[in-house]
Amino acid sequence: MVTMTRTVVLAAPSEQSSDVTRVAVSTVIFTLRRDPAQENPVIALPLVRRTRDPYEGLWALPGGWLDQDESLDDAAARTLAETTGIAPSYLEQLYAFGAVDRSPTRVISIVYWALVRPDEIPSHEAVPAYDAENVTWVDAAHLPPLAFDHTEIVDYALWRLRNKAGYSRIAHGLLPDEFTLAELREVYESILGRRLDPANFRRQVDNSETLIPTDRFRTGSHRPARLYRYNQDVELADRGPLIARP
Amino acid sequence: MVTMTRTVVLAAPSEQSSDVTRVAVSTVIFTLRRDPAQENPVIALPLVRRTRDPYEGLWALPGGWLDQDESLDDAAARTLAETTGIAPSYLEQLYAFGAVDRSPTRVISIVYWALVRPDEIPSHEAVPAYDAENVTWVDAAHLPPLAFDHTEIVDYALWRLRNKAGYSRIAHGLLPDEFTLAELREVYESILGRRLDPANFRRQVDNSETLIPTDRFRTGSHRPARLYRYNQDVELADRGPLIARP
DNA sequence: ACAAAAGTGTTGTTTGTACACCCATGC
DNA sequence: GCATGGGTGTACAAACAACACTTTTGT
Structure with a gap:
């Protein structure tokens, strides 16, 4: 196979981590927010600010790397808790994103989507790692520019939410x-x-x-x-x- | 498929392969087979025999390792073509499976599912790598014991197929x-x-x-x-x- | 008393289902 | 002719949508 040759070269010990395919887990977390200006509640989701390259300074979905000894589901729940303190009422795998150029290094993102009830959102004080500077909740209909392919991911999650609302009690x-x-x-x-x-x-x-x-x-x-x-x-x-x- | 295993080991001399999380891509391919004994056609799918550990000798879903420079979709199409010679009429991502113990080494499997029309199944002679000994088509309702968690995966794919048949022209x-x-x-x-x-x-x-x-x-x-x-x-x-x- | 939202009733349309029936062909 | 699947018509039921109407509160 052609690939073999290439892999061996890239995977040589002298190379950096960029030669390894890493697996990340991210979550699109939906909740409702009462907007005084709007008649109805509005779909909102939390974002975290990237504090390092790539896309430093931009907003991104909460997530993290998959640990060696945890399942994908566990990783989703863990990274969620670590970054936002949320334990959602509904958590489901959304999709695996794996375009080659979605990140400078090769990253496969297993993305989950979650629903949280307003009363399940912990107060900032209750989350040790909470960093008000670097966490924000935004209206899903008016996203700021996001890192990586996260805009596309949120759009897909919204589509799934609307879809599922049509035939389930979600x-x-x-x-x-x-x-x-x-x-x-x-x-x-x-x-x-x-x-x-x-x-x-x-x-x-x-x-x-x-x-x-x-x-x-x-x-x-x-x-x-x-x-x-x-x-x-x-x-x-x-x-x-x-x-x-x- | 096998090649990458070896490469990874070579690429990280100080570590065993079990310390690396690898990404595989597999596909559940559905087609219809006329069974003379049955009134209606029967859902069938191809399996490949494992020729090495783990689960050597057992049947498994066709698939392979994700290459460094190909997208998940491309990997699904490629491994499909390599193992069975099939270019499906429908191909969609099914789910990412990542339980810690689903394989002796840590493997995340991005699983696709596909539909092929009977006339799209290439004759054995047309597929260079075709190995009649190690490829079989089985009735989806009577699966033999499968390697890894592949039985669970096929069940889920069947659920999705039935589901989707209810609301689409699939x-x-x-x-x-x-x-x-x-x-x-x-x-x-x-x-x-x-x-x-x-x-x-x-x-x-x-x-x-x-x-x-x-x-x-x-x-x-x-x-x-x-x-x-x-x-x-x-x-x-x-x-x-x-x-x-x- | 009145406005406004909660809750009920009525009616017409659309969709799904069961099944009787005619049509065209092979035997 | 007759059996069989192709194709049409019809009648009933369930689900959906539109909207008039009654009830119960705050002001």
């Missing part, structure tokens, strides 16, 4: 424990980018058996709205045979 | 250029594992605008059936923003 992963139907509907409206009929929406989730009504109500505005909680027996999404199920 | 990737509606229906029946009403099936694909009727007919049995061809303007499946579209 939006619950963005809401706190108890919520009103209007709040749930607003989540879907934010993700799908269109208005939904409140009456029909109510019936749909009603029939889906995914919600458990509580006897508590959200008061304050007009007629109090019943609070619901998510039925834990129903999976947020069918993830196929990879995930062990009861 | 089944066309398994048929030759011209086909009857009954043949197309049989493909869906094989994938989904249940019978479909011929009348309703006809109307569904009719309305979907994905088929172009020809003026040719398949004769031989009873009333001749019109041959259709696939409308190239319609994508087999929506693959999101990762794939450039017109």
Whole structure:
């Protein structure tokens, strides 16, 4: 094989690490943010500032190198916790990115995507490594320039989120424990980018058996709205045979 | 495939290969096979016999090591061509597998899945490296014991195939250029594992605008059936923003 | 009382499903 | 002619979408 010759040359001991294919793990973390200027909540995600080359100073997805003795899933959870302190309510592999020129050195990035409920976002003080200077939360619809191919990655993650919202109960992963139907509907409206009929929406989730009504109500505005909680027996999404199920 | 193993060892004399995380690419290739014993065609896939440890002698998915200067997609296409001579009609990334213990040495496998039309399978003579001893096609429903975690991988690929058959025109990737509606229906029946009403099936694909009727007919049995061809303007499946579209 | 959101009812359309039936060919 | 799969029509049910209407609160 042609490749053999080339590999041997490149892999010679005298070369630097740039001759090695390294595996990184990154995560696109979605949450919702109430924007006073907007009617509906807005999809937001955290970015970390790069403190070294390449792309020093630019924003990038949180992530890190895969350790020798940890699985991809573990690496995603670990790097997430280290960089943002987040333990997400939903975490799923998104895609493996491996274009040759996506980084100056050869890096394969296994990218995950996650949903976090607003109440799962730790306060800055609770995260030892938190560095307010170098972490920011941005509106997914108005991304700053990102390092590497991370803009493309976020776009793909958004596509998956919208897609999955159409056929699964994934939006619950963005809401706190108890919520009103209007709040749930607003989540879907934010993700799908269109208005939904409140009456029909109510019936749909009603029939889906995914919600458990509580006897508590959200008061304050007009007629109090019943609070619901998510039925834990129903999976947020069918993830196929990879995930062990009861 | 084997070459790289050796190279890595040579390239890092002070370390064993088990200290390096290597990236492999494998592909689950689906095609259809007419089984005289069965009413409908059967989903089949090619396996290659392992000729060295680990799992020497067992069947495994075709694949190989990722080259330093090729993208993941290119590696999938290349290893596919090298081991089986196949250029598939549909090729998509499936999942990245990275459990620590899935191989004695640390290997991350980026797995693809592919569909090939029966007429795209090259004859053995046309593939220089073809080794009849060490390549076999098996019924996806009756897998022999496989090396590594490949059984799990095939199960996941089958789940994805069935899933995708439900909401896309993916089944066309398994048929030759011209086909009857009954043949197309049989493909869906094989994938989904249940019978479909011929009348309703006809109307569904009719309305979907994905088929172009020809003026040719398949004769031989009873009333001749019109041959259709696939409308190239319609994508087999929506693959999101990762794939450039017109 | 009134505005506004919560929640219910009604109606028409679209989609899916079951199945009866005619059509064209090989035997 | 008759069996068989190709192809059409129809009737019912479920899901979806539009929107009028009632209920319950804050002000």
